[in-house]
Amino acid sequence: MKVAVASGKGGTGKTTVSLALAAAAESPCLLLDCDVEEPNCHLFTSAEPWRTEGVDVLVPEFLGDGCDGCGACVRSCRFNVLAGFGRKVMVFAEMCHSCGGCVLACPHGALREIPYSIGRLEFRHAEGFELISGVMNVGYAMAPPLIRQLKKHLPASGLALLDCPPGTSCSMVTSVRDCDFVVLVTEPTPFGLHDLRLAVDTLAELNLPCGVIVNRAEAGATLIHDYCQEAELPILLEIPLSRQIAETCSAGGGLLDACPDLKEPLQALLAQTLPGLLAGRSVAS
Amino acid sequence: MKVILTSQGDSLDAAMDARFGRAAKFLLWDSSTQAVTVVDNQQSLDAPQGAGIQAAMTVIKQGANAVITSHCGPKAFRVLQEAGVKVYLTKAAKCREALQLFQDGKLQEASNANVEGHWT
Numbered sequence: 001m002k003v004a005v006a007s008g009k010g011g012t013g014k015t016t017v018s019l020a021l022a023a024a025a026e027s028p029c030l031l032l033d034c035d036v037e038e039p040n041c042h043l044f045t046s047a048e049p050w051r052t053e054g055v056d057v058l059v060p061e062f063l064g065d066g067c068d069g070c071g072a073c074v075r076s077c078r079f080n081v082l083a084g085f086g087r088k089v090m091v092f093a094e095m096c097h098s099c100g101g102c103v104l105a106c107p108h109g110a111l112r113e114i115p116y117s118i119g120r121l122e123f124r125h126a127e128g129f130e131l132i133s134g135v136m137n138v139g140y141a142m143a144p145p146l147i148r149q150l151k152k153h154l155p156a157s158g159l160a161l162l163d164c165p166p167g168t169s170c171s172m173v174t175s176v177r178d179c180d181f182v183v184l185v186t187e188p189t190p191f192g193l194h195d196l197r198l199a200v201d202t203l204a205e206l207n208l209p210c211g212v213i214v215n216r217a218e219a220g221a222t223l224i225h226d227y228c229q230e231a232e233l234p235i236l237l238e239i240p241l242s243r244q245i246a247e248t249c250s251a252g253g254g255l256l257d258a259c260p261d262l263k264e265p266l267q268a269l270l271a272q273t274l275p276g277l278l279a280g281r282s283v284a285s
Numbered sequence: 286m287k288v289i290l291t292s293q294g295d296s297l298d299a300a301m302d303a304r305f306g307r308a309a310k311f312l313l314w315d316s317s318t319q320a321v322t323v324v325d326n327q328q329s330l331d332a333p334q335g336a337g338i339q340a341a342m343t344v345i346k347q348g349a350n351a352v353i354t355s356h357c358g359p360k361a362f363r364v365l366q367e368a369g370v371k372v373y374l375t376k377a378a379k380c381r382e383a384l385q386l387f388q389d390g391k392l393q394e395a396s397n398a399n400v401e402g403h404w405t
Contacts, residue, residue: 074342080335083364085345090367092360095334 008195010166024266036134056115066108076105188221303355306337337361
């Protein structure tokens with residue numbers, strides 16, 4: 001079962017929940033940190049990477065020889081990666097989407113594809129689970145190729161958790177795509193609700209089932225519950241607003257260190273609630 | 286010599302457009318004839334990314350020797366520099382004023398981009 005933990009709004013507790021689920025899981029699981037722009041799961045483990053794998057994409061390189069300045073390569077690129085004048089082509093590799101079109105478009109063989117480093121994957125044996133973090137190079141802006149490379153390490157069976165980037169743009173969509181279930185972590189604030197709606201709408205487009213965890217829940221703050229009732233979304237768990245949780249996590253601890261009582265509901269969520277919801281869904285369809 | 290000014294309108298009386306890559310219009314001034322021609326920058330305005338690179342190629346295609354603008358980003362600057370087009374930065378409000386400062390030798394040639402690059 002592949003469970004993505006996403007949110008819409010940033011800072012709602014995706015990493016806290018992902019790590020708590022990994023810690024609560026009854027058999028060893030794999031956690032992928034897909035928030036490659038600012039991965040942070042590894043901050044909560046003392047393990048150093050036992051393996052690091054570089055991630056490259058292919059970008060064009062201008063060879064010079066043969067170029068007659070026809071401009072076919074420049075015109076072929078919808079992302080304006082190439083600048084050409086005279087018999088010279090400049091390549092702005094950091095903007096390239098690696099389609100290879102310019103190399104095909106050049107009738108003179110004056111371009112070839114070369115690897116361009118966009119980041120790395122870090123593998124750690126964490127306490128009770130395996131962690132693979134995607135780490136994008138500073139200055140590079142396109143997360144999806146790195147996330148796709150990270151997801152190639154998803155196991156064929158067993159439990160995998162994906163700590164997703166915030167928002168609902170390409171990086172979040174790339175992360176949740178092909179998962180079995182998406183856990184949306186939110187908070188009972190107008191901003192939390194607003195971005196939760198965006199995330200729910202995005203997942204509807206992707207035809208992915210989801211449920212909600214309300215973090216920093218407070219008695220009387222019912223706006224998330226009201227919305228979930230109206231949208232017929234299951235509320236999977238509530239994590240109380242607690243100074244103790246905040247202090248524990250700030251010191252590098254986990255949710256279960258602060259609230260051991262949550263271990264059982266998290267285990268039930270993984271072992272019963274989610275499989276139940278998925279079974280119900282396959283029956284319904 | 287030929288000089289491109291980034292403009293919000295179609296004549297030297299128009300306000301300068303502070304942006305290079307996404308300038309509304311380019312005015313091409315030819316020192317030998319004193320003539321001003323309007324050069325379209327629509328392709329860059331429509332570009333999802335790389336507007337500065339596109340705009341720099343438009344300038345190069347016009348055979349301009351210099352650009353007068355207010356803000357020039359790193360990618361556009363690299364292309365212009367590589368093609369030997371000089372960049373002059375000014376805070377002048379009107380194109381005519383900027384051109385006068387240039388003709389009076391009061392604008393300094395930029396040695397670097399003066400704004401940061403961005404993605405969209």
